[in-house]
Amino acid sequence: MxxxxxxxxxxxxxxxxxxxxxxxxxxxxxxxxxxxxxxxxxxxxxxxxxxxxxVAPALVTINEAATYLGVARRTVDRLIASGALPVVRVLTAPRIRLADLDAMIREQ
Structure with missing residues (x-):
């Protein structure tokens, strides 16, 4: 049928x-x-x-960025303040792109 x-x-x-x-x-x-x-x-x-x-996150917190780079959080704060590391805001929470961290590592 x-x-x-x-x-x-x-x-x-x-x-x-x-x-x-x-x-x-x-x-x-x-x-x-x-x-x-x-x-x-x-x-x-x-x-x-x-x-x-x-799945690797595309954005990380400032503390996670410091761990990723192997530096203190204060160092990441200084990089952000100097404009060397761009910050993305998710609502009001600051986040850092992993791609920006990888680019910073490659430039060093």
């Missing part, structure tokens, strides 16, 4: 024939749903594996 097939009850059709058609349709639907479930599970497992990968 295809997706466009309908079950037509013709006058004079035996109930056993109708029941057999019903069972055939039900089996096909069960098979289709099983295939759909299997496809969904495959997609979900791929998606889960993608989400399991750790």
């Amino acid at each position: 295809t997706a466009n097939t309908t079950l037509r009850i013709v006058p004079g059709t035996r109930i056993d024939d109708i029941h057999a058609d019903y069972l055939r349709c039900r089996a096909q639907l069960t098979d289709a749903l099983s295939a759909l479930d299997a496809a969904f599970d495959r997609c979900r497992s791929v998606t889960d594996r993608q989400h399991d990968r750790p």
Whole structure:
């Protein structure tokens, strides 16, 4: 039976024939749903594996920047005050781009 097939009850059709058609349709639907479930599970497992990968943050706090550079927080504060290290504000919280820290390391 295809997706466009309908079950037509013709006058004079035996109930056993109708029941057999019903069972055939039900089996096909069960098979289709099983295939759909299997496809969904495959997609979900791929998606889960993608989400399991750790993602490095693009922005870090001033303390995290100091740890990343291996210096004291005061040193990072001075770099920010001198304009050598740009700051991004997330709402009011100061954050530093890891790309800026990496650039600073490369320049040294």
